[in-house]
Amino acid sequence: MSKAKRLWKKTQDMILSLVLGVIIIFAWQQGGLHYILGLKPYQLSYPSDIIRTLDDDLSVIMSNTVWTLKEAVVGILVGSLIGFVIAVFAAAFPKLGVGGISIVTAVNAIPMIAMASIMNNWFGMEMASKVAVVAVFSMASMTLNAYRGMTELPPFSKDLMQICAARKIETFFKLRLPNCLPYMLTALKVSTTTGLMSAICSEFFTSYKGIGYQLTASIKLSQMSVAWAYILVATLCGVLMYAIISIIERVALKWHASQRS
Template identity: 25%
Template sequence: MSTTIQDLGAMTPKPRKRFEVPYAWIALVLLVSAWQLACVVFEIGAYLLPAPTAIAKDLMENWRYFMPHIGMTAAEVLIGFLASIAVGLPVAILITFSRVLDRALYPLIVGSQVVPKVAIAPVMLAWFGFGMTPKVAIIITVAFFPVVINSVVGLRSATPQMIYLARSMGASTAQIFWRFRLPQALPSILAGVKMASVLAVIGAVVAEFVGADAGLGYVILSASSTFDVTRQFSAILLLSVLGLLFFWATEWIERRAIPWHVSARNAEH
């Protein structure tokens, strides 16, 4: 009986996946347990620090109240996050390929980050009025910076020798960009996108603090007026989960877009 190479490959035992201790989950369980224990032992009032069980009870009993606010904040974050990429990436490309724009825009972009976003939020509200537009504008001002900075660093990482070799082989500027600069810059670009996904949530909360009638930031603000600290912690927990979901989504895209890069390979192990 003859055995083919495919049969041998099927018969070869595959290496078992190594078990990894979930240190993060263990640390989270210990932290929440210590939090709960401290609230019980020291009889800390809910107006100061609600116990995790009280927060969980509030989320389960009032989930219908939270759902529209979660949807509103998630929509703001998603639109603002995508808009920050749509704004930041072209700006980074222009800065990379134009020395004039590099000297004119790059210092202004860096300097704009020292301006507190809470201070310019009322200005955005005066310019664009109430609604989704001022919130998206505020999220863009918060989230586009890491996209621009990391994209510029990535696009400039192509070595001169590689560019000279491509030009000597007759490659045009567009071909050099699509086949050399952009693939090499993808790890840096996606790193900036991951940072932007987290900052977009912060920008949404800032926008909702200034002017909103829905959203998790609005829930925190309205709960603070009635000293409902448990409701505030519930909204903060939901915001944290929302930020993690956006971050994990960008990580998933990163693993699919650059499976050859060391960051994507390490994430799978």
């Protein structure tokens, strides 16, 4: 398929997605979703009410959003760094590394709500507890993906490095790390969504600021348009974070086969 045809196909897909989105929003505004789902306007706010709330309370909403984004971004960076170090250790020392990978897998299976409760109990209401929760789940994702990238090498590549008398440090930087990079970026893509969700979930329990705190407060007060405004902003933040990682991936992996289509 030529470059022009690929561009046209992507444009068509984008147009179809936009048209579908406009149709859904129009049906929502006209009460179609309320009729289908059997909901009242106070249960599902109209798009116009949500936009009006965003306009009226934009400064407050943005302040809480920035707070949650700080928790998510710092947690993702810390957790990803720890996960990468664990993956390097596991790849360098396979016998010990298997146990470490098993522990990380077990930690990743802990329900997010349970982990949020534990971390909030340990670190209190401040940002540290939310960063810790995000770091735990980001660590698991990075560890598993980076370890896979360092161990699932192209056929005969490791043998070729040995034939060339390459040292372990050279094998790491010239073979394992480049092969691991696509897996690391995949882990970061996963972490953008799980990290934001973890931060918001943590704020449900003990917090005085952030998207999660404002969501619970507005729902308790039956201010559904405010709640949906925060949900909309959280969704946009997740999409933006994912898009940033995707752009980094396109730039950093121009040489990789996955970016040639």
